[in-house]
Amino acid sequence: MRATTIHGPYDIRVEEVPDARVQRPQDAVVQVLRACVCGSDLWAYRGESARQPGQRIGHEFLGTVVETGSDVRAVRPGDLVVAPFTWSDGTCGFCAEGLPTSCANGGVWGAAGADGGQGEAVRVPYADGTLVRLPAAAASDDRLLTALLALSDVMGTGHHAAVSAGVRPGATVAVVGDGAVGLCAVLAARRLGAERVIVLGRHAARTRVARSFGATDVVAERGEAAVAAVRELTGGHGVHAVVEAVGTRQSMETAVGAVRPGGGIGWVGVPHGSGAGLDMSVLFRRNITVRGGIAPVRAYLPELLPDVLEGALDPSPVFDLSVGLESVADGYRAMDDRSALKAVVTF
Amino acid sequence: MRATTIHGPYDIRVEEVPDARVQRPQDAVVQVLRACVCGSDLWAYRGESARQPGQRIGHEFLGTVVETGSDVRAVRPGDLVVAPFTWSDGTCGFCAEGLPTSCANGGVWGAAGADGGQGEAVRVPYADGTLVRLPAAAASDDRLLTALLALSDVMGTGHHAAVSAGVRPGATVAVVGDGAVGLCAVLAARRLGAERVIVLGRHAARTRVARSFGATDVVAERGEAAVAAVRELTGGHGVHAVVEAVGTRQSMETAVGAVRPGGGIGWVGVPHGSGAGLDMSVLFRRNITVRGGIAPVRAYLPELLPDVLEGALDPSPVFDLSVGLESVADGYRAMDDRSALKAVVTF
Known part of the structure; x- marks a missing residue:
């Protein structure tokens, strides 16, 4: 079968790889x-996270089950x-607690030895839990299929991010980062009842999507100027909840500066220096909560899926580029130079 | 009147200062x-936090109202x-939200220009809110008076710390730090329903108090060995909630190492390097919440006071040394060399 592999910085290829197949009774192939x-x-892609040459890549997909192991019951x-x-196995203590990302038998697509999502098929361990x-x-509804992919x-x-930030009905929220996650956090914050959502971003196409997702204010400034702008919009105090969807030192500093005393920072940007942006004396004095991490997406699916199916929640506009599998490298390039927000790969 | 002042590192004095008196209509004198x-x-005392020479010191006291301003109604x-x-004024938005430590008109005893708690009398701004x-x-019950002082x-x-760590009924909790705050966190964790409370400490007199407060386990190791011990006590996963009551790099590293994925660190140790102990990649992967800061003690008083009055909550054993005002420097010395846990000053 054909699948995407990464061989080094900026070296994305599509190659023949062994067919995905059931290897254990709990497996399915999608x-x-x-x-x-x-x-x-x-x-x-940029070489900032290490990969083995030839390792699979991609961890987001939907598709059709084509084979199941003997123990699979749910699909x-x-x-x-x-x-x-x-x-995730769906049965361990962490899965039961709603934290499948800490599943004792869990793993991530594209890890060494595992199939990646950007390929023709994927072997799925623990299919029942996953x-x-x-x-x-839905398979014949292109827009819906794309929205479901976002799940x-x-x-x-x-x-x-929004849950971790403590977004509640009536809350004022700031979203640091106008990438696809930040934009989805806007949708999520509004869905959770936020009254006001301030997006920090300067890319017009993205802030347009943010507004269509329910953002009430856009702040184009960065750093201290962005903090000042958020404070001016909120009577000087800052917002109840900040979504930090970047992961850098500056983005975390902005988040700390923008949050109201007693408020929360929900952080989901993979950390690349964000710890250095946490001024502990400020957090201490203002009782700011820092919460988040790798999202336990599986646990949220039962809650979010019905809203997507009903059309009440539609993240599909975050996908603004469609590529075939053989052209997947074009998707990386476009996202890297920010000419695309998020690329969908069609088969 | 006589009051404690600090003139430099290890230089605590008791001096004549101007009498406390009502200056504004909302004031009371205690x-x-x-x-x-x-x-x-x-x-x-150790010179690690700056003070002006002669600044008052001390921020914990109880006493008798002797004078009130014309606007004071509650006492x-x-x-x-x-x-x-x-x-705190008791009326601003933050006070209403239960965060009097962020009160627009708030302050702390012993700040420059304010009376300190370690003196014969204190001018109390916003007496009704404070x-x-x-x-x-209670004035004639020595043990009770000391327990009430702890409030x-x-x-x-x-x-x-326990609330911020997310202690819930049935939780397993670790307390990093066997000082008076750590010991009170043991009491608080048990009061909130913790099933198991592991105290990290090596000072026998303190861990004895911890056990009398309901600690179920004592870990005498430090650093990585302490983390390993906590994990061994908890099936390898760590505890649901960690109280970080020290504020140093090592104590925060221990807290991060001891907490279970999805768990929380409640931190109340004044930060002195604790930020460097936060490994963001670990927090991210395990979805660990970091929450806490300067405690909004006024907001907790209505909840905790009845339990202390009924004897269900008795923190008085954290006081193991009693000194008169003129001997207050002895209290500092004894706490500094850890021969005393916490000194009460009697008048």
């Missing part, structure tokens, strides 16, 4: 219908399914 | 019956009262 490129894939061949970006069935009719990571991660 | 020395006073002369370690009345009968800071701070 033929991929839609995959996409994640902002976190760009850390590997069968022919089922349309979405996969969260980590697999995969979520979708209505068969594999970006929408669930935006939701995790 | 004649101090009991004060105490806080672990955070030791940062100033009157003769009332026995306890003061939280910060004053002071909490106690039953008159001015150390017990409320221990409670804040």
Whole structure:
């Protein structure tokens, strides 16, 4: 089968790899219908996260079950399914607690030895705990299929950010980062009842999406000027909840500066220096909560899926570029130079 | 009147200062019956927190109202009262939200220009928002009076740590730090329903108090060995909630190492390098919440006071040394060399 591999910085290839197949009784094989490129894939693309040459890449996909192991009960061949970006057994203590990302038997697509999402098919360990069935009719609805694909990571991660930040009905929220996760956090914050959502971003196409997702204010400044602007919009105190969806020192400093005493920072940007942006004396004096991490997307799927199916939640506009598998490197390039927000890979 | 002042590192004096008096209509003057020395006073004592020469010191006291301004309604002369370690107006948005430590008109005893708690009397700004009345009968009950004194800071701070760490009924908790705040956090964690409380400490007199407060396990190791011990006690996963009651790099590293994925660190140790102990990649991967800061003790008083009055909550054993005002420097010395846990100052 064909699958995307990474051989070094800026070296994304599509190659023949061994066919995905059931290896253990809990496995299923999913033929991929839609995959996409994640902002976190760009850390590997840019050489900032180490990968073995030839390692698979991509961790967001949905598709059709084509084979199941003898122990699989929850899905069968022919089922349309979405996969969260980590697999999990669904039965361990952490899965029971709603933290499948800490599953004792868990893992992430594209890890060494595992299939990646950007390929024709994926071997899914612990299929019963991992995969979520979708209505068969969704397969013929292109817009819906793309929206459902977002549940594999970006929408669930935006939701995790908003939940972790402590967004409540009536809250004022700031979102640091106008990438796809930040935009999904806008959707999530509004869904959780935020009254006001201030997006920090300067890319017009992205802030337009943010407004269409319910952002009430856009701040184009950066750093201290951005903090000053958020404070001016909020009577000098800052916002109840900040979503930090970047992961750098500056983005975390902005988050700390923008949050109101007693408020929370929900952080989901993969940390690349963000710890240095945490001024502990400020956090201490203002009782600011820092909460977040790798999103337990599987745990959120039962809550978010119905809203997507009903059309009440539609993250599909975060995908602004469509590429075929053989052209997946174009998707990386476009996202890297920010000419595309998020690339969907079609099969 | 006589009051404690600090003139430089290890230079604590008791001097004549201007009498405390009502200066504004919202003020009250409290004649101090009991004060105490806080672990955070030791940062100033050791020269690690800057003070102006001659600045007052001490922020924990209870006593009798002797004078009130014309706008004061909630207390009157003769009332026995306890003061939280910060004053607050009780009416601003932050006070209404339960965060009096961020009160627009707030301040802390011993700040430049304010009276300190370790003196014969204290001018209390915003008396209605700040002071909490106690039953008159408590004045003649030495043990109870000492327990009530703990509500001015150390017990409320221990409670804040436990609440911030997310202690829930059935939780397994670790407490990093066997100082008075850590010990009060043991009490608070048990009060909140913790099933198991592991105290990290090696000072036998303190860990004995910890056990009498409900600690179920004591770990004498430090650093990585302490983390390994906590993990061994908890099936390898760590605890649901960690109280970080020290504020150093090592104590925060221990807290991060000891907490279970999805768990929380409640931190109340005044930060002295603790930020460097936060490994963001670990927090991210394990979805660990970091929450806490300066404790909004005033907001907790209505909840904690009845339990202390009924005897269900008794933090008085954290006081193991009693000194008169003129001997307050002995209290600092004894706490500094760890021969005393916490000194009460009697008048």
